[in-house]
Amino acid sequence: MAGAAVASPLCTWLVTACMSVACNEERSLGRRSAFPGRRRALLSGGEVQGSPRRLISAFRGLGIRGLMSSFLALEPCAEFHSSRNGSAFFGENGFFLFGPWNAESNRRQRRAAHSSTSFVAGKVMSIAVQPEKEVAEKKRMPTKQRRVVVTGMGVVTPLGHDPDIFYEKLLEGISGISKIETFDCSSYPTRIAGEIKSFSSDGWVAPKLSKRMDKFMLYLLTAGKKALENGGVTEDVMSQLDKTRCGVLIGSAMGGMKVFNDAIEALRISYKKMNPFCVPFATTNMGSAMLAIDLGWMGPNYSISTACATSNFCILNAANHILRGESDVMLCGGSDAAIIPIGLGGFVACRALSQRNGDPTKASRPWDVDRDGFVMGEGAGVLLLEELEHAKQRGAEIYAEFLGGSFTCDAYHMTEPHPGGIILCIEKALAESGVAREDVNYVNAHATSTPSGDLKEYQALIHCFGQNPELKVNSTKSMTGHLLGAAGAVEAIAAVQAIRTGWVHPNINLDSPEENVDVNKLVGSNKERLDVKVALSSSFGFGGHNSSILFAPYK
Numbered sequence: 001m002a003g004a005a006v007a008s009p010l011c012t013w014l015v016t017a018c019m020s021v022a023c024n025e026e027r028s029l030g031r032r033s034a035f036p037g038r039r040r041a042l043l044s045g046g047e048v049q050g051s052p053r054r055l056i057s058a059f060r061g062l063g064i065r066g067l068m069s070s071f072l073a074l075e076p077c078a079e080f081h082s083s084r085n086g087s088a089f090f091g092e093n094g095f096f097l098f099g100p101w102n103a104e105s106n107r108r109q110r111r112a113a114h115s116s117t118s119f120v121a122g123k124v125m126s127i128a129v130q131p132e133k134e135v136a137e138k139k140r141m142p143t144k145q146r147r148v149v150v151t152g153m154g155v156v157t158p159l160g161h162d163p164d165i166f167y168e169k170l171l172e173g174i175s176g177i178s179k180i181e182t183f184d185c186s187s188y189p190t191r192i193a194g195e196i197k198s199f200s201s202d203g204w205v206a207p208k209l210s211k212r213m214d215k216f217m218l219y220l221l222t223a224g225k226k227a228l229e230n231g232g233v234t235e236d237v238m239s240q241l242d243k244t245r246c247g248v249l250i251g252s253a254m255g256g257m258k259v260f261n262d263a264i265e266a267l268r269i270s271y272k273k274m275n276p277f278c279v280p281f282a283t284t285n286m287g288s289a290m291l292a293i294d295l296g297w298m299g300p301n302y303s304i305s306t307a308c309a310t311s312n313f314c315i316l317n318a319a320n321h322i323l324r325g326e327s328d329v330m331l332c333g334g335s336d337a338a339i340i341p342i343g344l345g346g347f348v349a350c351r352a353l354s355q356r357n358g359d360p361t362k363a364s365r366p367w368d369v370d371r372d373g374f375v376m377g378e379g380a381g382v383l384l385l386e387e388l389e390h391a392k393q394r395g396a397e398i399y400a401e402f403l404g405g406s407f408t409c410d411a412y413h414m415t416e417p418h419p420g421g422i423i424l425c426i427e428k429a430l431a432e433s434g435v436a437r438e439d440v441n442y443v444n445a446h447a448t449s450t451p452s453g454d455l456k457e458y459q460a461l462i463h464c465f466g467q468n469p470e471l472k473v474n475s476t477k478s479m480t481g482h483l484l485g486a487a488g489a490v491e492a493i494a495a496v497q498a499i500r501t502g503w504v505h506p507n508i509n510l511d512s513p514e515e516n517v518d519v520n521k522l523v524g525s526n527k528e529r530l531d532v533k534v535a536l537s538s539s540f541g542f543g544g545h546n547s548s549i550l551f552a553p554y555k
Contacts, residue, residue, distance in 0.1 A: 148319045148402040149554055151391050152231020152384030153493045154223035156335075158194040158377060158480055161222070163230060166490075167497040170505035171527045175361035175479045177375050183341055190353040192360040193339045194377025194481025209290075212277050214256030215337035219380035219486075220287035221294070224250065224331050228295075231384040232396055238295075240394075246329040247299030248288045249318040250382060251310040253485030253541070254338040256282035261342050287335060299327040307541030308446070309407070310334045311381060311488030312549050316405040318385055328390040333489030335380035347376060350415075354449065364482075365509035366447035366475040367454050367517050374448040377481030381489030383496075400496045403534065403550040404433025410544030417453055417540050422460035425546035426536070430464075433550050435534055438468050440550070442504060442535045444495045447475035448482050457540070458517055466521075472530055474523040478508045488539035492549060495535040499553050504530045 153163040158176025160166045169176075177194050185191045196219075201210045204222040213221075228238075256278075263278035280286050285303040292301045300321045304313045311334030318332035338344075347353050354373040356363040364375040391398055406428035410421030430437060443461055447454050458473075465471050476491045477483075483490055498504045506525050513519050538548045 146323050147388040148322050149388050150399045151386045151396040152227040154227030154382040156219040156223045157379040173506045173508045177360045177481050189355050191357045195339050214259040216252050216335045217287045220335035223380035223382040224291045227382040227384045243296050244298045245327045246297040247327045248292045248301050249314045249332045250288045251303040251314045251334045252284040253307050253310045254336050255284040258340050306545040309539040309541035309545040309547045310485035312539040312547035319402050322387050328387045330385045333382035334485040336484040336486045337378045339378050362509050364449045364478050366449045368510050369512045371449045375481035377483040379483050380486050381493050398554045400499045400551045401554045405429045405549035406432050407547040417456045419456045419460045426464045426548050429548040440534045440536050441470040442532045443473045444491045444537045445475050446538050446540050471521050472523050474507050492537045495537045499532045503527050
């Protein structure tokens, strides 16, 4: 009750303080207020006979303290005070939050406020907000440039659960796509996927939790801990980390679909049969949260869900936390496990999937004229990002350096990409990272094996990098299928492995390239030697989400 008694007068004070500017201005113009018309003008951001536009928006961006100090410099007009007696809110005695009303003293305050406030180009500019700006500037972190490096990688994929084994199979051109065995899909027009056949979370996730968790969380937790192991973060190293500066940012496009679907089936019998964890374990953020709880990491922790671009969004945001000095270590990436009846059925209904059931390993064929849709996959990819000096101090092996990236929105179509949006994203990524176009000689493309998407992405890539004779482009999805929210992280790991090994993996099933595709820019059916200068990994998701990130050898 006490909070409400203060909050309500405060809210009323803020509103009346804003209105007083209008009253004072109108009196200075020597005219009466036409309230209905004025209200419409303020709501629409227009003008009423010379009144200042967007009055309220003039206070935008000042912060709470700046906003309050601006309002305290203003005084409700006399019309307000003359009308408040007998008000149901203020009462007969005219309660006033900041003390009793005195007409003479408040006129002096208004004159003082008026002398420190000027109307310039229709905007309120008050010196009251200047000290707040100075305080904010004093609190800023030092501007010393921080660098972000990759020191660990963890994967759970149809091609294996170790980053080196995974990449060896990519280099050999082995496909991880096969017939679905998890459930009976004989009635579906698509019966193939990049399904993980053998997986165990033993030793990585507590048995009690593993029985209740969705597979996307099991994949995430396992890949996250494998990234730490791969990065040499032993128990001794972990004990020395400042856990308030370690964070987790791993997303998912689909979340816990199986857990939620099982809960619906249980509900058909009784709510008493439902998994008590069905709601939290279905949400996309809970994977990052559970990993942070397990590790005791108290830094930035959340997840991002931008369909197939999820992982890249997470990686870029995680790197930005390090660059801004908010953390020193971040686990980032994505995870998805949607190969279940509702997941397969949903994409079948979209008419997005390949129906090459007779020859699963040939189904995913980016840029080939006979492609007929993408192939679903599942898994997780997690990168361990670290501030350079922090990594060097603990003696970590540095796999590659993260240079920067960008994300944009096509604002065009729910599922169809737009070349202009992809170009904008790539150009912004280059500008943000300070990389010249000619330095990018390897692109791990999003290329999903869809008739329209592959060509539009290729057009954008050629627009940006077509003049580079060294350019090589490939698609990991030709062997793994589309891992949805995990795709970007798994493909970023493939890009880092290309930097480490000096080899780029082939594009399998590219038997008859599209007429407008320059095969000299694409990696062929066999692995190729390449001294990677800068690698670009791109992901694009439903809704027009574009993301591009850049890696280079650490020097």
